[in-house]
Amino acid sequence: MLKLESLVFNPFAENTYVVYDNDTQECVIIDPGCDTVGAENQLFGFIDSHRLKPILAINTHGHLDHIIGNPAVKQKYGIPVAAHPNVKADFQRSKQQSLLFGIPFKGECELPDRWLSDGEVIKVGNSTLEVISTPGHAEGSISLYAQMEGWVFTGDALFCRSIGRTDFAGGNYETLRTSIKERLFRLPDDTEVFSGHGETTTIFDEQRYNMFI
Numbered sequence: 001m002l003k004l005e006s007l008v009f010n011p012f013a014e015n016t017y018v019v020y021d022n023d024t025q026e027c028v029i030i031d032p033g034c035d036t037v038g039a040e041n042q043l044f045g046f047i048d049s050h051r052l053k054p055i056l057a058i059n060t061h062g063h064l065d066h067i068i069g070n071p072a073v074k075q076k077y078g079i080p081v082a083a084h085p086n087v088k089a090d091f092q093r094s095k096q097q098s099l100l101f102g103i104p105f106k107g108e109c110e111l112p113d114r115w116l117s118d119g120e121v122i123k124v125g126n127s128t129l130e131v132i133s134t135p136g137h138a139e140g141s142i143s144l145y146a147q148m149e150g151w152v153f154t155g156d157a158l159f160c161r162s163i164g165r166t167d168f169a170g171g172n173y174e175t176l177r178t179s180i181k182e183r184l185f186r187l188p189d190d191t192e193v194f195s196g197h198g199e200t201t202t203i204f205d206e207q208r209y210n211m212f213i
Helices: 037-049 070-077 085-101 173-184 205-209
Strands: 002-009 013-022 026-030 053-058 082-083 121-124 127-133 142-146 151-155 192-195
Touching: 002 037, 002 053, 013 121, 013 192, 026 037, 026 121, 037 192, 053 121, 070 082, 085 151, 127 173, 173 205
Parallel strands: 026 053, 053 082, 151 192
Antiparallel strands: 002 013, 013 026, 121 127, 127 142, 142 151
């Protein structure tokens, strides 16, 4: 079974997740948003103190606050970054956005090393994460479903009582609504939702109380 640690980074209060197998110590880093040395030390401190073995960094989409820690993670652990191929445009815009928001992007924003496809299964120790395509907030948005644990990491697609913005380049409300209703809401009701920002919720609660869907 997997365990997780949630860390909140950067001015956008982005949730970075370390998901790890307690038996093998393998871990993946979902949306490394660490934007300062202090934030990097917090992330690396947790990983190293638990003697975890990072195997992959995964971006749920290509917006700045979710990818700004990619260079530091790659440099520290020598691991690849993975994302859906449709994130390319957002990655290419990220350097300019970092200047606009005054958030230094250390090094170059390289495109991901590995492309993920809908339905692909990522093995983490003795458990798995399934890639679910959930565009609408951004092109190439994905969610990651841990069936055994009953978790789904939704990036900025679905929040507690809210949904991701659709007014950015590549966003579309109807596309996002379809992603949520046809992909995420088909997961079991008791699935815990770990979003890119804010608190945890469940599929059951969002089906019934989310006024944006």
